[in-house]
Amino acid sequence: MQNSQYSPADIETAHYQHWEQQGYFQPHMDLGKPAFSIQLPPPNVTGTLHMGHAFNQTIMDGLTRYHRMKGENVCWVPGSDHAGIATQIVVERQLAEQGVSRHDLGREAFLNKVWEWKAVSGGTITEQMRRVGCSVDWTREYFTMDERRAAVVNEVFVRLFEQGLIYRGKRLVNWDPVLGTAVSDLEVESVEEQGQMWHIRYPLASNPAEAVIVATTRPETLLGDVAVAVNPEDERYAHLIGQELLLPLTGRRIPVIADEYVEKDFGTGCVKITPAHDFNDYEVGKRHRTPLINVFDLSAKVLAAAEVFSFSGEAQSGFALPQAYAGLDRFAARKQMLADLEAQGLLAEVKPHTLMTPKGDRTGSVIEPMLTSQWFVAMNAAPCDSAHPEPESEFTGMSLAQKAKHAVDSGQVRFIPENWVNTYNQWMNNIQDWCISRQLWWGHQIPAWYDENGRIYVARNHNEAQKQAGVGVVLTRDEDVLDTWFSSALVPFSTLGWPNDTAELKAFLPSNVLVTGYEIIFFWVARMIMMTTHFTGKVPFKDVYIHGMVRDHEGKKMSKSEGNVIDPVDLIDGIDLENLLVKRTTGLRRPERAPQVKKDTEKLFPAGIPVFGADALRFTMASYASLGRSINFDFKRAEGYRNFCNKLWNASRFVLMNVDGHDCGQDESAPLAYSFIDQWIISRLQQVESAVTEALDTYRFDMAAQTLYEFVWNEYCDWYLELAKVQLQGGCPTTQRTTRRTLVRVLEVILRLLHPIMPFITETLWQTIAPLANAKHSSSIMLAAWPVANPARFVQAALDKMARLQDLIGAVRNLRGEMGLAPGIKAPLFVEGGSELAELLPYVPMMARLTEASLVATLPESEDAPVAVCQGARLLLKVEVDKVAETARLSKEAEKLQKAMDKISAKLEKPGYTDKAPAHLVAKDRAELAELQDKMAKISSQLQKYRS
Structure with missing residues (x-):
């Protein structure tokens, strides 16, 4: 310890570089020892890590360091995700600032730009992880678009296709008109908005003077109506079932059908059925074998001619749409159509209506259900025979959904906290086929080729596809890419050498735990279980530890839109107010928020963010890590744990000053004389060792942090160090030797217990303390043995x-x-x-x-x-005692007590208070009054003595 003052900047970077250079993060690959492995949830390559990542990675690194100290074969696999949609948006925005679009560049040049962006952003992420102290095995770092992962993606796609579990079909999907791609249900946010309900007259074909009233929130889709549905038990419309209506604005005839989907009491009880532009209508149309009429192009503009399909995907004869709307955006078309309906006397009524509007989580644009040709993974079909059958296991022959369900139902995959099983099962029980194609350029291009007749050839590469098609057949590759989560779903085995039978697959699959947030249970967790069980016969992980979300100090979600995102490195290094304001207001997704963000920042950090250091940040995160609870990040709490680091540093300096140059009991043959004070701290240490071990084994980092904080601060520092001074100053040589031995040995164990949470300060102190404690049997504390409680060293009498x-x-x-x-x-x-x-x-x-x-x-x-x-x-x-002065002091104290007693008494005596107020508040008031009365009695007794 060369520095008298604790300075995180002086110790953190140097230690990390040394650990990495020495290869301490790599597994020892002794397959005879227990293995422990974790897959890092790959952060998106689009930007930088945020506080949620720091929280997630603190837990993972704590577990990794803990199991490494237990001597296990530990492997923490790092990587980053190519984040198809998010990354393409970022790069397209950068190009837009230069007045260039991706179409101007072309696909190949655009992808080169994305790879350039990845090189910059990916480096930022890995540097941030190093600053937080993540002891990942960097030699195994992957990127979901790297060459090795691309080969595995193609292999998996081909095998699933051969097994009949991947197919191409024309289906209704969520379409983002701004992005120009299909998106998952999970990428759609339902936003409550105040809209309108339009009531439109649909005349009877047999008697145009008579009409049914149809209520709709989306009149622009009217052009694609195929029927009007009523409830079969609705007596008002029973006579109309089977008759035809004239579709407003078109004159096209559509039938009245009966379907239980219609609620009699909602709206007018008549529902327009537009199966090509509404998911519920799609199911109604399927039941009644209606056609599918698409009226929008992929940018959500009205087509000149409708496209008509059957539910089997076959194209049928289309027809012209009213030219007045052709080429109009859907909302411009809505405005024009409503005007025309009103002019024709067909708009019966308009009512205010609260509705849930589906919006893309990336663009905020209104999602349009769109009938498009996409690639899907079948969730509920059993695999067919193929050249690459499933590995033999208890999962063999099950559908992908059944595999994912069985893995959890059988207990092979455990959710922590357990209540998340219900969320998982609810989604799995209603799962639909997975749309895996995206109309993007950035991503894994689908390994499928088409000949001039539209025949499909799925293959691992172009040469293999050409062999299937035959010599001379011209092939064109599918331009779509795969959903980002497809490649992410393969991470548990794609990072361990699959499809080869590697030592890593044997040692580290399944991994011990997946540490993640609840928001990706469906995106990632379920799909990893499906793919891993299908291709390896094993589950991907044993435990899924679901932690809460890190929110700002007011409980708001941290987001770039709000401008309340904190870079964890800014807490580690500190940042002045001016640079913090720049970081928080630059690139705001809602620039109009900048003045408020600036005001909030100046109020919260009038002098900027002070230097906390990585250890204090990590200890703060660990203290928050209770099961499943979301966190409001409190900077005062981080400041308190920075003080804890300082306390530990100063305590270590005190110990060194009192033992330096003295016999610390390294000679085991020398006589020792443990006082009850020594036995007490040693006994308490045994209890702490057991408690911290149990906390880490059960993912209760909050309990581990609390136990260590209270033991180090309250017991070791505030009690034992002070009591040890008595023994060092007045004890015999044997007592002094024993005290010094206890001081250094307890401190050395404390450092090892703290290391998983606070790696940097513990390494620095341990290098000096361990030799004195005769405990330096390794080159680094991260390789030192994890402390194990010894019941023989526990003395109850000493505690008493x-x-x-x-x-x-x-x-x-x-x-x-x-x-x-x-x-x-x-x-x-x-x-x-x-x-x-x-x-x-x-x-x-x-x-x-x-x-x-x-x-x-x-x-x-x-x-x-x-x-x-x-x-x-x-x-x-x-x-x-100066009776005069003491009487004056006690009299003043008595006067204050009397005022406080009078205030509470008046409250309790207020009519109705004790009857109406909550019982616990009344009890609290009475207890407080009794305490004050007790103090008053003692003071009165003293005053009586002084005055007599």
Whole structure:
């Protein structure tokens, strides 16, 4: 320890570089020892890590370091995700600032630009992880678009296709008109908005003077109507079922059909059915074998001619749409159509209506259900025979959905907390086929080729596809790419050498735990279970630890839109206000928020963010890691744990100053004499070792952090270090040697217990402390053995004696307070009690600021000084009291107490209060009043003595 002051910047970077260079993060690959592995949820390559990543990675690194210290074969696999949609948006925005579009560049040049962006952004992420202290095996780092992963993606796609589990079909999907691609249900946010419900007249074909009223929130889709549905039990419309209506604005005839989907009491009880532009209508249309009429192009503009398909995907004869709307955006078309309906007397009524509008989570654009040709993974079909059958296991022959369900139902995959199983099962029980194609350029291009007749050839590469098609057949590759989550779903085995039978697959699959947030249970967790069980016969992980979300200090979700995102490195290094304001307001997705963001930032950080260091940040995160609870990040809490680091540093300096150059008991043959004080701290250490181990084994990082904080600060620093001074100053050589041995050995174990959470400061201190404790059997604390409690070192009698000593010292301190003694005033203590107190009294003067503490048969007479009672003993501080001054002080104190008592009494005596107020509040008031009355009684007794 060269520095007298704790400075995170001086120790953190150097330690990390040394650890990485020495290869400490790599598994030892001794397959005879237990293995522990974690897959890092790959952060998107689009930007930088945020506080959620820091929280997630603190837990993972804590587990990794803990199991590494247990001697296990530990592998933490890092990587990043290519994030198809998000990354393409980022790069397209950059190009737009230069007045260039991706179409101007062409696909190949655009992809080169994306790879350039990845090189910059990916480097930022890995540097941030290093700063947080993540002990990942960087030699195994992957990127979901790297060459190795691309080969696995193609292999998996081909095998699933051969097994009949991937198919291409024309289906209704969520379409983002801004992105120009299909998106998953999970990427659609339903936003409550105030809209309108339009009531439109649909005339009867047989009698145009008569009409049914149809209520709709999307009149622009009217052009694609194929029917009007009514409930079969609705007597109002029973006579119309089977008749035809004239579709407004078109004159096209559509039937009235009966379907239980229609709610009689909603709207008018008549529902327009547009199966090519509504998911519910799609199911109704399928039941009634209607055609599918698409009226929008892929940018959500009205087509000149409708496209018509059957539910089998076959194209049928289309027809012209009204030219007045052709080429109009859907919302412009809505406006024009409503005007025309009103002009024709067909708009019956308009009512305000609250509706849930589906919007793309990336663009905010309104999602349009669109009939398009896409690639799908079948969720509920059993695999067919193929050249590459499934591996033999209990999952063989099940559908992908059944595999995912069985893995959890059988207990092979466990959710922590357990309640997330219900969320998982609810989604799995209603799962639909997975649309895996995206109309993007950035991503894994689908390994399928088409000949001039539209025949499909799925293959691992162009040469293989050409062999299937035959010589001379011209092939064109499918331009679509795969959903980002397709390649992510393969991570558990694609990163361990599959399809080869590697030592890594044997050792690290399944991994021990997946540490993640609840928001990707469906995106990623379920799909990893499906793919891994299908291709390896094993589950991907044993435990899924679901942690809460990190929110800002007010409980708001951290987002770039709000401008409340904090870079974890800014907490580690600190950042001045000016640069913090720039970071928070630059690139806001809602620039109009900039003034408020600036104001909020200046209020919260008037001088910027101070230097906390990685250890304090990690300890803060660990303290928040209770099961499943979301976190409001409190900077004051981080400041408190920065103080904890400083406390640990100063305690270590104190120990070194008192043991440097002295015998610390390394010689095991030298005599030792453990006092009950030494036995107490050693016994408490055994309890802490057990508690911290249990907490880490059950993912209760909050309990581990709390246990260590209280033990280090309250017991080791505030009690043992102070009591050790008595033994070092007044004990015999054997007692002093024993005390020094206990000081360094307990501190050395503390450092090992803290290491998984606070790696940097513990490494620095351990390198100096461990040799003194005769415990430096490895080159780094991260390779040192994890502490294991020894029941033989637990002495209950020592804990009991220490409890009596603490009570005694507490009583003396209270007595000093009752007498109003200033901290600098020392006085002798007389104790009237049993001989068992003799062992305790030598420690009391230093802890209670006394000149001495004497055990006497009878207390000396003193009319003025109060007497305290503790565990049957009577205590007296012999102090010459200035009666006049003490009377004035006690009178002032009595006056304050009386005011407080009067206030509570008035509250309790208020008519109706005790009957109407919550019982716990009344009880609290009465308890507080009783406490004040007790204090008043003692003061009154003292005043009576001084005045008599």
